[in-house]
Amino acid sequence: MTIKKKILLIDDDKDFLFATKLILEKGGYEVFLAEDGKSGVEMWKSITPDLAIIDMMMETWGEGFSVLNKIRATEAGKNTPLFMLSAVDLQGPYGSFEPPPEFPKVNRVLHKPIKADELLRIVAQEIGEK
Amino acid sequence: MSANNDKPLILIIDDEEALRDGCRQVLEKSGYEVITAAQGAEGIKMARERVPDMVFVDLKMPNMSGMEIMEILSKDIPDTILVMITGYASIVSAVEAMQKGAYDYLPKPFSPDQLRVLTKRGLEHRTLRLEAKKLKEEKDLMQKNFITFVSHEMRSPLVVVRQYFETLKEIAADKFDNDIKEIMERCSKRLENLEELVEHWLDISRIENGTFAQRKEAVMLSSVIKRAIEEMAPVCRKRKITVEADVPDNLPAVKGDEESLVRVFTNLIGNASKYTPEEGKIKISVEKDDYYIRINVTDTGCGIPADKLPFVFEPFFRVKGKEERDKGSGLGLAFCKKIMESHHGRIEMSSREGEGTTCLLTFPVEVETGK
Numbered sequence: 001m002t003i004k005k006k007i008l009l010i011d012d013d014k015d016f017l018f019a020t021k022l023i024l025e026k027g028g029y030e031v032f033l034a035e036d037g038k039s040g041v042e043m044w045k046s047i048t049p050d051l052a053i054i055d056m057m058m059e060t061w062g063e064g065f066s067v068l069n070k071i072r073a074t075e076a077g078k079n080t081p082l083f084m085l086s087a088v089d090l091q092g093p094y095g096s097f098e099p100p101p102e103f104p105k106v107n108r109v110l111h112k113p114i115k116a117d118e119l120l121r122i123v124a125q126e127i128g129e130k
Numbered sequence: 131m132s133a134n135n136d137k138p139l140i141l142i143i144d145d146e147e148a149l150r151d152g153c154r155q156v157l158e159k160s161g162y163e164v165i166t167a168a169q170g171a172e173g174i175k176m177a178r179e180r181v182p183d184m185v186f187v188d189l190k191m192p193n194m195s196g197m198e199i200m201e202i203l204s205k206d207i208p209d210t211i212l213v214m215i216t217g218y219a220s221i222v223s224a225v226e227a228m229q230k231g232a233y234d235y236l237p238k239p240f241s242p243d244q245l246r247v248l249t250k251r252g253l254e255h256r257t258l259r260l261e262a263k264k265l266k267e268e269k270d271l272m273q274k275n276f277i278t279f280v281s282h283e284m285r286s287p288l289v290v291v292r293q294y295f296e297t298l299k300e301i302a303a304d305k306f307d308n309d310i311k312e313i314m315e316r317c318s319k320r321l322e323n324l325e326e327l328v329e330h331w332l333d334i335s336r337i338e339n340g341t342f343a344q345r346k347e348a349v350m351l352s353s354v355i356k357r358a359i360e361e362m363a364p365v366c367r368k369r370k371i372t373v374e375a376d377v378p379d380n381l382p383a384v385k386g387d388e389e390s391l392v393r394v395f396t397n398l399i400g401n402a403s404k405y406t407p408e409e410g411k412i413k414i415s416v417e418k419d420d421y422y423i424r425i426n427v428t429d430t431g432c433g434i435p436a437d438k439l440p441f442v443f444e445p446f447f448r449v450k451g452k453e454e455r456d457k458g459s460g461l462g463l464a465f466c467k468k469i470m471e472s473h474h475g476r477i478e479m480s481s482r483e484g485e486g487t488t489c490l491l492t493f494p495v496e497v498e499t500g501k
Contacts, residue, residue, distance in 0.1 A: 013290070015290045015293070015294070016290065016293055019290075019293045019294045019296070019297040020293070020297070022297045022300070022301050023296065023297050023300045023301070026300050026301045112289050112293060113289050113290075113292040113293040113296055114293070114296065115296055116296040116297060116299055116300035117300070120300075
């Protein structure tokens with residue numbers, strides 16, 4: 001019996017959570033959902049998933065960063081795989097995401113909408129096959 | 131306006147006591163609040179503290195000249211109406227005062243009526259100017275908000291729907307028969323085009339609105355073209371089209387925004403690939419002289435009919451290809467034109483139906499002026 005790898009999705013967009021969960025489940029992963037930063041961090045602590053995917057902008061601009069910081073601040077979270085999601089707005093007020101050098105580590109930055117095959121490939125690369 | 135009441139506040143800066151008192155009497159009777167100063171330094175201090183609606187300054191003052199005071203006030207309190215009180219027949223000074231920021235001048239000797247009329251006119255002018263400034267700020271804010279609104283409100287649903295299509299493709303690939311998969315693929319493509327249209331339209335709106343961030347740095351066109359070709363390589367490969375580039379490495383730098391220029395080229399290569407059949411060719415060649423760099427993007431595609439050629443840069447104008455694959459946004463060339471214009475360059479299209487199309491981009495070269 002193979003134990004499924006766990007993935008936690010943190011995003012306030014319910015549609016995005018639903019759509020992405022289905023893709024990842026098809027890929028053989030067990031998926032957990034959190035709809036805001038606070039419950040995202042709590043869930044991360046209680047589940048300690050193999051991978052967490054965090055949306056950059058939730059209720060407020062940059063809330064994703066605060067989630068990232070909190071997870072990285074924990075002992076278990078120092079080196080855990082974390083992906084950031086952005087809805088590309090390259091010319092808009094938020095510009096494109098370029099983490100400053102002293103920023104906590106982000107393993108990957110993904111842009112919505114994510115192609116299903118690309119997502120599965122990148123996740124497999126990061127945490128191994130189902 | 132003075133902070134405490136609705137009366138307009140007038141400041142008189144003049145070393146002559148009689149003049150100060152006389153003006154104060156006339157203006158207070160007209161319902162204005164008046165403050166006075168006998169010399170420049172005191173006047174400037176009062177002006178900065180009270181921010182009057184209007185200031186009268188005498189040209190000839192012992193310590194600091196009226197001109198100096200005027201210059202300082204026009205910088206410190208730009209919304210205040212400044213009037214220079216001039217001596218008899220000193221028109222030259224009056225003109226100089228206007229150039230330094232004065233609204234008008236008042237030659238001595240003047241009557242109470244002349245003072246009243248000028249004050250009334252000055253205050254009305256100030257009100258109008260402030261209103262116009264506020265309206266312009268509101269308009270700019272609205273435009274910015276509109277663009278922000280479009281950018282979020284229109285894009286979000288598009289992103290969501292496309293994400294769902296991705297999910298459908300993944301989870302239902304084996305459950306659906308080919309017709310349904312075909313429909314899904316077509317819907318997905320149309321959505322992608324719609325997204326592209328929104329992006330282009332947003333960019334063009336931002337260029338017009340002045341909020342499109344464009345750098346002004348030295349750009350190497352050879353690396354711009356190289357990047358564009360790399361980005362478009364997968365698309366060209368899929369359509370079995372070869373891209374040849376004959377770009378010298380020693381091209382002089384061009385001043386502009388690298389990212390926008392890369393997008394111009396990816397647009398042109400993308401267009402060329404859409405209208406060129408399989409096994410076709412896209413060629414990029416460069417010519418230069420002392421003042422211009424000319425880049426040609428030529429394809430071996432179906433070409434553009436002569437009667438349609440003048441309209442290709444119009445927004446939403448599309449030439450119907452023989453195959454209706456990949457309907458573009460119709461804004462790609464309009465975007466390219468705006469970018470070239472903002473780089474002080476030109477874009478021109480020439481074509482022969484059945485043979486191919488050439489797009490010519492002309493960039494001005496940074497002319498070294500030696501010294």
